[in-house]
Amino acid sequence: MLELLGTIAGNVLSLPGILGLALGMTTRNVFLAAGLGGLVGVVETIIFASFQMTNVDMMELSISVAVGILAGALGSAIRIKGTTV
Amino acid sequence: MTQTNSRKPRPKLLRRVWNWFWSPIAVFSVGFTLLAGFLAGILFWGGFHWSMEMTNSEEFCTGCHTMETNLGEYRETVHYNNHSGVRAICSDCHVPKEWNHKVKAKVMAVKDIYHELVGTINTPEKYESHRLHMAAQTWKKMKQSDSRECRNCHNFDYMDFTIQETRAAKEHQRAIDNSMTCIDCHQGIAHRLPEGYLDEYKRVVEEVTMDMVSKPHKDAAISTKEILGYLSFKETPEG
Numbered sequence: 001m002l003e004l005l006g007t008i009a010g011n012v013l014s015l016p017g018i019l020g021l022a023l024g025m026t027t028r029n030v031f032l033a034a035g036l037g038g039l040v041g042v043v044e045t046i047i048f049a050s051f052q053m054t055n056v057d058m059m060e061l062s063i064s065v066a067v068g069i070l071a072g073a074l075g076s077a078i079r080i081k082g083t084t085v
Numbered sequence: 086m087t088q089t090n091s092r093k094p095r096p097k098l099l100r101r102v103w104n105w106f107w108s109p110i111a112v113f114s115v116g117f118t119l120l121a122g123f124l125a126g127i128l129f130w131g132g133f134h135w136s137m138e139m140t141n142s143e144e145f146c147t148g149c150h151t152m153e154t155n156l157g158e159y160r161e162t163v164h165y166n167n168h169s170g171v172r173a174i175c176s177d178c179h180v181p182k183e184w185n186h187k188v189k190a191k192v193m194a195v196k197d198i199y200h201e202l203v204g205t206i207n208t209p210e211k212y213e214s215h216r217l218h219m220a221a222q223t224w225k226k227m228k229q230s231d232s233r234e235c236r237n238c239h240n241f242d243y244m245d246f247t248i249q250e251t252r253a254a255k256e257h258q259r260a261i262d263n264s265m266t267c268i269d270c271h272q273g274i275a276h277r278l279p280e281g282y283l284d285e286y287k288r289v290v291e292e293v294t295m296d297m298v299s300k301p302h303k304d305a306a307i308s309t310k311e312i313l314g315y316l317s318f319k320e321t322p323e324g
Contacts, residue, residue: 002196006189014185048185081107 007063015044016068024075033079037072041065137191141176149201154212158276171238178234178275179223186233217279221289224268228293232267239267 011017020037027033041064049055096104110118139145147156155175159165164173181187206212206219227235241261246254256270272278272286279285 002193003189006192009192010185010188013188044185048183084109 004063007060008067011041011044011064011067012071016041016064017071020068020071021075021078024072024077025079027076028080030073030076030080033072033076034069035072037068037070037075038065039068040072041068044068137187140191141174141180143174143176146175146179149197151201151204151206151212154206154209155276162275164275173238177237181230181233182237186230213279216277217281217285220272220276220279220282221285224272224286224289225293227268228266228289229296235267235271
């Protein structure tokens with residue numbers, strides 16, 4: 001459980017959470033934003049696995065993508081709610 | 086109509102704060118808002134990182150009563166005092182340097198606060214009864230990460246075997262040949278070894294191997310048999 005929470009926190013404070021949110025804020029299309037966030041999650045996992053697919057942990061990849069999707073969607077929601085353009 | 090509006094109840098505080106938060110800024114320019122946000126970001130991130138680094142200090146780690154035993158044992162090792170004057174403190178071995186792994190380790194360390202509060206290891210007897218379990222947890226982490234934290238300072242690539250003791254050079258060469266990792270031999274490098282540690286370490290290796298079989302990982306699984314064979318011949322801890 002702690003490992004799961006730790007992995008989630010690590011991703012929220014890392015690229016999927018921060019860059020995912022930032023990218024999400026660039027569009028009003030929630031699905032596009034979620035996709036961008038998810039993509040950041042994939043990229044980050046591959047970077048941390050030293051670009052070797054054998055090093056990729058499926059649980060970490062899933063959590064990174066999930067955090068990225070949520071952050072992207074949240075970013076888009078902020079854009080919709082907080083801007084007029 | 087105006088009368089009806091004036092009778093509208095005043096929104097509650099939280100609603101008013103929410104509305105204020107999402108209302109457009111009429112008095113600040115875009116540049117001012119961006120610069121202020123940028124500066125606030127630097128302050129927040131700097132403060133956050135600084136606070137996290139403070140939790141890596143030896144004083145912080147050993148601030149709890151239950152860490153006194155660990156500290157005493159560590160102070161008798163080469164990682165505390167040595168001829169070169171280089172010191173590895175608690176966080177150098179127990180906290181990863183990489184951001185993702187570091188945050189994960191920090192969140193997982195919350196359990197230490199809980200155990201300090203409930204007094205899981207607050208007497209020497211309780212400490213000894215948990216020593217093997219605590220050691221096994223750390224060995225497992227190190228085995229899984231290929232002794233990542235050891236390798237922040239020690240690296241086979243930078244070792245000059247010609248100036249090592251013959252036995253050490255031979256064993257290090259064997260470790261490279263068999264894809265072994267630091268913790269396979271160097272358990273008890275900073276804390277006293279519990280009774281029955283060899284059997285427990287074998288169990289940890291088998292557990293990690295099972296994980297690796299279900300999830301292929303580099304070449305760590307190749308050397309498992311050799312590591313287990315090595316452990317069965319090993320009589321005393323090294324280092």
